[in-house]
Amino acid sequence: MKLSNLALATWAYGSLVLVMAILIAACAYIVYHGGPLITVDFLWLYPAGMPLGVEGGIFPAIIGSILEGLLTASMAAIVSIPCALYMVYGNISRWKSECFLFTLRCMSGLPSVLIGLFGYSVLILYLGIDKSLLSASITLTVMVIPFITLRLVKVFHEFPRETYEAALNMGLSPSYIWMHMVIPSAMRDGLSAIALGAAYAMGATAPIMYTGAVLYTRSIPNITDPFMALPYHLYILVNEGYSVDLAYATAFVLMVILLCINIICRWIGGRS
Amino acid sequence: MSTILDIKNIEVSIGEHPILQHITLPITECAITAVIGPSGCGKSTLLASLNGSLQAPKKVTNGQIIYDGLSVDSINPQMLRRQIGLIGQHPTVFPGTIEDNMLFALNYYKELSSTDRKAKAIQCLEQAGLYSEINGDVKRLASSLSGGQQQRLCIARSLTVDPRVILFDEPCSALDIKNSLHIEALLTELKAKQTIVIVTHNLQQARRIADYTVFMNDGRVVEWGATEQIFSDPQQELTRDYLAFGG
Amino acid sequence: MHLSDRFTSGIVPIMAVSVLALYIGLVLYMAIEAWPALIHMSWMDIITGTVWKPMAQSPVLGLSYIISASIYVSLLSLLWALPLGIGTSIGLSLGVSPRIRQFCLSTIDMIAGIPSVIVGFIGLAVVVPAVQSMFSLSTGESILSASLVLAFMILPYIVTHCTESIETYRLRYEETALGLGISPWHTMKAIVLPSAKGSIILSSVLAFSRAMGETMAVMMVVGNAPILPSLLGKAEPIPSLIALEMGSVEYNSLHYSGLYVAALVLLMILILTNVLVYMYSWKTRKDGHHEVI
Numbered sequence: 062m063k064l065s066n067l068a069l070a071t072w073a074y075g076s077l078v079l080v081m082a083i084l085i086a087a088c089a090y091i092v093y094h095g096g097p098l099i100t101v102d103f104l105w106l107y108p109a110g111m112p113l114g115v116e117g118g119i120f121p122a123i124i125g126s127i128l129e130g131l132l133t134a135s136m137a138a139i140v141s142i143p144c145a146l147y148m149v150y151g152n153i154s155r156w157k158s159e160c161f162l163f164t165l166r167c168m169s170g171l172p173s174v175l176i177g178l179f180g181y182s183v184l185i186l187y188l189g190i191d192k193s194l195l196s197a198s199i200t201l202t203v204m205v206i207p208f209i210t211l212r213l214v215k216v217f218h219e220f221p222r223e224t225y226e227a228a229l230n231m232g233l234s235p236s237y238i239w240m241h242m243v244i245p246s247a248m249r250d251g252l253s254a255i256a257l258g259a260a261y262a263m264g265a266t267a268p269i270m271y272t273g274a275v276l277y278t279r280s281i282p283n284i285t286d287p288f289m290a291l292p293y294h295l296y297i298l299v300n301e302g303y304s305v306d307l308a309y310a311t312a313f314v315l316m317v318i319l320l321c322i323n324i325i326c327r328w329i330g331g332r333s
Numbered sequence: 334m335s336t337i338l339d340i341k342n343i344e345v346s347i348g349e350h351p352i353l354q355h356i357t358l359p360i361t362e363c364a365i366t367a368v369i370g371p372s373g374c375g376k377s378t379l380l381a382s383l384n385g386s387l388q389a390p391k392k393v394t395n396g397q398i399i400y401d402g403l404s405v406d407s408i409n410p411q412m413l414r415r416q417i418g419l420i421g422q423h424p425t426v427f428p429g430t431i432e433d434n435m436l437f438a439l440n441y442y443k444e445l446s447s448t449d450r451k452a453k454a455i456q457c458l459e460q461a462g463l464y465s466e467i468n469g470d471v472k473r474l475a476s477s478l479s480g481g482q483q484q485r486l487c488i489a490r491s492l493t494v495d496p497r498v499i500l501f502d503e504p505c506s507a508l509d510i511k512n513s514l515h516i517e518a519l520l521t522e523l524k525a526k527q528t529i530v531i532v533t534h535n536l537q538q539a540r541r542i543a544d545y546t547v548f549m550n551d552g553r554v555v556e557w558g559a560t561e562q563i564f565s566d567p568q569q570e571l572t573r574d575y576l577a578f579g580g
Numbered sequence: 581m582h583l584s585d586r587f588t589s590g591i592v593p594i595m596a597v598s599v600l601a602l603y604i605g606l607v608l609y610m611a612i613e614a615w616p617a618l619i620h621m622s623w624m625d626i627i628t629g630t631v632w633k634p635m636a637q638s639p640v641l642g643l644s645y646i647i648s649a650s651i652y653v654s655l656l657s658l659l660w661a662l663p664l665g666i667g668t669s670i671g672l673s674l675g676v677s678p679r680i681r682q683f684c685l686s687t688i689d690m691i692a693g694i695p696s697v698i699v700g701f702i703g704l705a706v707v708v709p710a711v712q713s714m715f716s717l718s719t720g721e722s723i724l725s726a727s728l729v730l731a732f733m734i735l736p737y738i739v740t741h742c743t744e745s746i747e748t749y750r751l752r753y754e755e756t757a758l759g760l761g762i763s764p765w766h767t768m769k770a771i772v773l774p775s776a777k778g779s780i781i782l783s784s785v786l787a788f789s790r791a792m793g794e795t796m797a798v799m800m801v802v803g804n805a806p807i808l809p810s811l812l813g814k815a816e817p818i819p820s821l822i823a824l825e826m827g828s829v830e831y832n833s834l835h836y837s838g839l840y841v842a843a844l845v846l847l848m849i850l851i852l853t854n855v856l857v858y859m860y861s862w863k864t865r866k867d868g869h870h871e872v873i
Contacts (some may be wrong), residue, residue: 063766065769066763066766069670069765070675070765072663073667073670073671073674073675076663076666076667076668076671077668077671077675077676079664079737080665080667080668080688081687083732083735085687090702090704104674111584135671138596140598140599143591143595144596146592147592147595147596148596150594151592151596152389154389161596161600163854164603165603166854166858167603167850167851168603170790170848170854171606171794171820171847171850172787172792172794172795172846173793173795174793174795175793175822175846178839178840178843179606179609179610181826181827182609182613182831182836185499186752186831206602225428226421226425227487228427228437228438230386230414230419230420230491231414231418231490231491231494232411232413232414232418232438232494233411233437233438233441234411234582234585235589236584236585236588236589236592237585240588241441242427242428243442260693261693262696263695264694264696264698265695266695266697266796267795267796268694270823270827292695292698292796293634294780295701296700296796296800299700299704300800312698315695315845316694319693319694320690320694323689323693324690327686327690441582
């Protein structure tokens with residue numbers, strides 16, 4: 062092997078090993094420090110101690126994050142599915158479809174803090190809605206719509222165009238074909254796209270900081286109540302220096318929940 | 334015999350660029366009309382314009398098509414496609430079982446009771462000669478059928494909505510000779526009740542089954558008439574050349 | 581026509597158009613909210629001003645330290661992440677079997693799903709003390725720490741994109757090159773990398789725009805002091821500024837508007853980079869190349 066090629070190969074293998082090692086080490090670090098701290102009490106109790114959070118568990122934060130994920134996913138699905146159908150089957154001009162794609166691609170990279178600022182200004186300051194699970198989920202929905210819609214567009218594109226046209230040529234309406242043929246066959250990949258969006262939302266901190274997440278709740282939140290969420294709880298534990306141990310454990314729980322969603326979705330997506 | 338579709342001097346264009354010009358053609362009811370011509374001459378475009386399924390940016394820019402005394406533009410596109418079906422080159426079975434395929438449109442129209450729908454599905458499958466071939470096992474996955482069977486399933490499926498005209502766009506081009514003959518036989522049976530327009534690049538096929546033959550070239554109809562007359566005594570030089578060398 | 585058809589066919593375009601309107605509205609909203617501050621001080625004064633005193637009697641909204649902190653951290657993180665990322669992509673493309681490549685890519689994909697608050701936490705627990713002891717600083721919270729954490733955040737993104745474009749070109753040229761007796765590594769160096777250069781640059785541009793907007797991970801390790809940024813000193817990038825101050829602003833004050841000016845800067849960078857990428861992919865599509873981004 063020539064010397065310059067050898068250098069290239071060294072660089073390639075070196076970075077590959079280093080990058081994989083760093084990425085896996087980061088996960089392992091949380092597992093190593095957080096894993097042993099997980100107890101039944103930690104998962105099932107409310108935060109306790111003074112200040113709140115230095116003792117006890119994170120039960121309301123787990124429930125809050127799951128509710129937030131579900132609410133965001135359902136609201137985003139209601140918007141994203143028609144939007145993706147329109148982009149794939151709406152017979153729109155090239156120009157219009159480029160316009161949609163550009164907007165969605167651009168906005169899928171919108172920094173989460175801007176979404177948080179937008180949601181806080183419009184919902185809390187302008188409309189005067191109380192900080193709640195609902196207002197936080199609406200904010201997160203704005204964040205995940207481009208993420209989910211772009212994936213759904215890809216999923217719907219995979220349904221064969223000829224089959225769709227064959228159904229049209231029997232005099233069936235587009236919406237009947239969507240509801241009874243396109244969506245059922247896209248169900249698996251579509252749900253996995255929506256779940257990935259939910260996972261993305263559940264990991265976000267900045268958008269919910271001022272739109273609904275709080276330090277402590279006494280009960281399972283209603284849709285109009287403020288709520289506890291894992292990422293925000295973790296941030297407070299770390300930032301205020303309340304308890305490093307509980308921070309590791311909280312990070313572990315959050316990471317496990319999100320990685321599980323990710324693995325399941327990819328496994329489902331990979332099978333079809 | 335009467336004319337069911339009367340194409341009157343239509344022109345189809347992409348933007349300013351015409352791809353079909355001065356097409357005037359009566360389609361006779363309960364007969365098979367074959368459209369032949371070199372690739373790219375606009376045969377498929379002509380078919381698509383008949384049931385209003387032209388894809389943008391293609392557009393009918395001139396003339397009109399009369400179906401049952403009405404211009405096709407004035408008919409609700411869904412109603413039009415129900416009455417004028419189109420079957421493409423490749424078999425396009427729907428996801429699911431054979432029964433799912435057959436009931437898909439019937440469940441939409443909901444004009445029959447659920448038992449009648451099933452009976453209708455079986456009757457259409459029988460008509461396509463498929464029911465006995467699958468031994469009545471309608472719960473089989475449609476995608477498990479062979480290519481030729483899939484194409485016949487598509488034909489049977491289109492029969493469930495009782496179309497008056499069925500347009501075929503090279504239905505046999507993806508099939509071997511045995512399956513093609515099977516479909517040809519089916520088409521000949523269908524013409525008792527349905528009007529059939531078939532685009533084909535197979536001249537022998539046109540000669541075997543068609544009552545009328547249309548020869549198209551470069552977006553125009555060069556010549557049309559009874560099949561025997563076109564094949565044995567073409568009037569135009571272009572037709573003669575194509576029949577001699579082109580097929 | 582069925583009633584349900586009418587409902588569905590009505591709702592679909594309405595939803596699509598409202599999504600478009602939502603995001604265009606979001607951009608306009610940010611511009612409108614930033615307007616009072618832009619009248620109070622000119623664009624130029626805000627961009628070049630160094631003093632950020634939004635609560636003063638007559639608020640001073642100088643963003644230059646804050647914007648330069650953002651750019652400093654992001655560029656530095658690219659400096660760490662790009663060589664590693666591109667190297668990894670080459671390694672994945674040439675050095676390993678397809679099975680291992682697939683495994684690595686899905687692992688990387690998965691790790692990209694780790695929320696930034698966890699990454700920030702790890703940074704605070706590992707990177708900050710390390711930087712602190714290595715340079716004997718009073719605190720390790722610095723631009724350097726932030727850039728290392730940020731490099732971790734954008735690595736998966738760079739690797740995924742670069743591998744995709746490198747693979748595209750490798751598959752296109754490999755057979756021909758092998759047929760000519762050229763080794764795969766030489767093909768990579770002489771043909772594949774030069775062809776993929778454009779899309780690699782573009783993915784770095786996109787990674788830069790991601791890095792600029794990254795909030796939690798950076799905020800937790802950067803110290804958050806709006807001073808002149810230096811490698812080992814504290815700083816306060818744009819997202820940190822917004823995240824830390826938005827909770828306490830008075831609605832419709834100049835302070836509030838000033839935060840929107842900062843937001844607008846981020847938004848402009850986002851839109852600009854996307855336009856750039858769009859124009860490039862438009863050009864390559866017109867040239868008849870396969871779309872790589």
